[in-house]
Amino acid sequence: xxxxxxxxxxxxxxxxxxxxxxxxxxxxxxxxxxxxxxxxxxxxxxxxxxxxxxxxxxxxxxxxxxxxxxxxxxxxxxxxxxxxxxxxxxxxxxxxxxxxxxxxxxxxxxxxx
Amino acid sequence: xxxxxxxxxxxxxxxxxxxxxxxxxxxxxxxxxxxxxxxxxxxxxxxxxxxxxxxxxxxxxxxxxxxxxxxxxxxxxxxxxxxxxxxxxxxxxxxxxxxxxxxxxxxxxxxxxxx
Numbered sequence: 001x002x003x004x005x006x007x008x009x010x011x012x013x014x015x016x017x018x019x020x021x022x023x024x025x026x027x028x029x030x031x032x033x034x035x036x037x038x039x040x041x042x043x044x045x046x047x048x049x050x051x052x053x054x055x056x057x058x059x060x061x062x063x064x065x066x067x068x069x070x071x072x073x074x075x076x077x078x079x080x081x082x083x084x085x086x087x088x089x090x091x092x093x094x095x096x097x098x099x100x101x102x103x104x105x106x107x108x109x110x111x112x113x
Numbered sequence: 114x115x116x117x118x119x120x121x122x123x124x125x126x127x128x129x130x131x132x133x134x135x136x137x138x139x140x141x142x143x144x145x146x147x148x149x150x151x152x153x154x155x156x157x158x159x160x161x162x163x164x165x166x167x168x169x170x171x172x173x174x175x176x177x178x179x180x181x182x183x184x185x186x187x188x189x190x191x192x193x194x195x196x197x198x199x200x201x202x203x204x205x206x207x208x209x210x211x212x213x214x215x216x217x218x219x220x221x222x223x224x225x226x227x228x
Contacts, residue, residue: 034216041201041222041224042221042222043117043203043205043219043220043221043222044156044203044217044219045219046216046217046218049216087155100158100161100171100172101148101156101158101217102155102158103148103155103156103157104155105153105154105155106155
C-alpha cells in the first residue's frame with residue numbers, strides 16, 4: 001500500500017471547519033483513500049473513502065486532488081466530540097492486500113471550545 | 114444491537130502465561146481481523162480471516178495464534194512466545210470478503226498488561 005504523510009497534530013475552534021490534509025504521492029491507480037478516526041482508548045471508526053471523485057457523507061467530505069497525490073478530509077462544523085486521531089489510509093481495491101489497513105500515526109485533532 | 118464485542122476490556126497476566134482474547138460479531142460479516150496498537154502508534158495487523166476455518170498471518174503474527182471455528186467468533190491467543198505482549202488489541206470485521214468497498218468495523222478493544 002502507498003505510504004501516507006499527515007501532520008502530527010492540528011487545532012480547530014469549535015464550530016469551525018476542520019481541514020485535515022494527507023499526502024499520498026505514490027498512490028497507484030487501483031488504490032482507494034480511506035479515512036478513519038480513533039477517539040482515545042476506543043476502536044477506530046470509519047469515516048469516508050474515495051477513489052478520484054470528491055465524496056460527502058453525513059460525517060465529512062473528502063476532497064482528492066486531480067493527480068490523486070493528496071487529499072483533504074473536511075469536518076464542516078467541528079464539535080468537541082470530533083477530538084480524535086484521524087488516519088488517512090490508501091488501500092488496494094481487491095486481492096490479498098485489500099484486507100489490510102495500514103495505519104500510520106495519524107493527525108491528532110484537538111477541537112477547542 | 115448489532116456490533117462487535119471484545120472481552121474483557123482490561124486484562125492482566127503474569128509473564129509466561131498464555132492468554133486468549135475474545136472477539137464476537139453479530140453483523141454476519143465474513144472477514145475478521147486482529148490488530149495490535151502500542152502507545153502513540155498506529156495499528157498493526159496480526160491475523161485476519163476471510164472465511165470459517167481459514168486465516169492468514171498479518172505483519173506481526175509471531176507469538177500469536179487464532180482460530181475461526183464459527184463465523185461470529187475469532188479469538189486471539191497471546192502465547193508466551195510473544196516477547197512484548199503488553200498492548201491494546203483491536204478486533205475488526207468487514208462484510209463480504211473480497212468486496213471492493215468494504216470498510217472495517219472495530220470493537221472497543223482489550224488492553225492487555227503483562228506483569
